[in-house]
Amino acid sequence: MKNRAVAEYFVQFANKxxxxxxxxxxxxxxxxxxAWHIALNDHQPLFEENRAFQAWQHGPxxxxxxxxxxxxxxxxxxxxxxxxxxxxxxxxxxxxxLNDVADVYFQxxxxxxxxxxxxxxxxxxxxxxLPEDAPSQAIINEDTMYSFYKKLSESDE
Numbered sequence: 001m002k003n004r005a006v007a008e009y010f011v012q013f014a015n016k017x018x019x020x021x022x023x024x025x026x027x028x029x030x031x032x033x034x035a036w037h038i039a040l041n042d043h044q045p046l047f048e049e050n051r052a053f054q055a056w057q058h059g060p061x062x063x064x065x066x067x068x069x070x071x072x073x074x075x076x077x078x079x080x081x082x083x084x085x086x087x088x089x090x091x092x093x094x095x096x097x098l099n100d101v102a103d104v105y106f107q108x109x110x111x112x113x114x115x116x117x118x119x120x121x122x123x124x125x126x127x128x129x130l131p132e133d134a135p136s137q138a139i140i141n142e143d144t145m146y147s148f149y150k151k152l153s154e155s156d157e
Contacts, residue, residue, distance in 0.1 A: 002047035004082075005089035006030050006098065007065050012081035013102050020076035023069040024058060028113035031060040033101045035122065038142055039149030045142070046094070053140045055126035057133050059117040060140055121148040 010029045014021035021029075031053050037046035045051050050064035069077065090098070105113065117123045118132060122145045126138040 001049070001085065002089045003030065003050050003062060003064060004068060005085045006033055006047060006094075007069070008081040008083075008086050009090060009095065009098050010102065010106075011077055011079070012083065012086060013098070013106065014077070015081065017106070019106070020078070022074060022076055022110050023066075023072045024074070025110035025113060026069060026077065027061050027065060028059055028110065028117060029101065029105055030062060030065060031117065032105050032113075033098055035145040035149050036101060036153075037097065038146045039153055043142070043146055046097070051142075055123050055136050055138045055140050057135060059114040060123060 007026055007030050010026055011021060034046050034051065034053070037044065050062065053060040053062050086095075108116070122140045125144050126140045127134075127136055128138065130136055
């Protein structure tokens with residue numbers, strides 16, 4: 001359930017900012033949170049259960065979260081977040097980390113986040129030469145996530 005708590009945290013973040021968040025943007029934010037957590041915490045994922053991301057044509061997608069938010073399609077997720085889920089599954093350190101992720105990525109529109117992931121090694125490797133518009137359920141390798149984002153973190157220092 002922690003993956004859902006992370007998603008709900010971003011819904012809450014959007015509401016607090018008075019901004020909107022679509023399912024597409026939510027998927028990318030959760031992906032970046034997981035990827036950066038793996039890179040910055042020596043392969044330790046932010047959430048363990050249902051943690052795989054698939055390399056879909058519109059970027060990384062966590063299928064478990066897809067089933068939860070799919071009804072929103074391309075429209076904003078306009079509802080109150082599940083604060084009970086957030087508070088039960090996220091520590092203060094988790095929330096601080098998610099705020100850091102949001103500080104970097106929330107400013108971008110969903111399509112920009114999609115384009116960004118399409119230019120990064122984890123998605124490219126998982127797609128293995130498929131055309132951008134081809135469907136795929138290939139799993140994005142967490143070791144590739146680790147090495148790619150770890151290298152980015154070291155180049156920013």
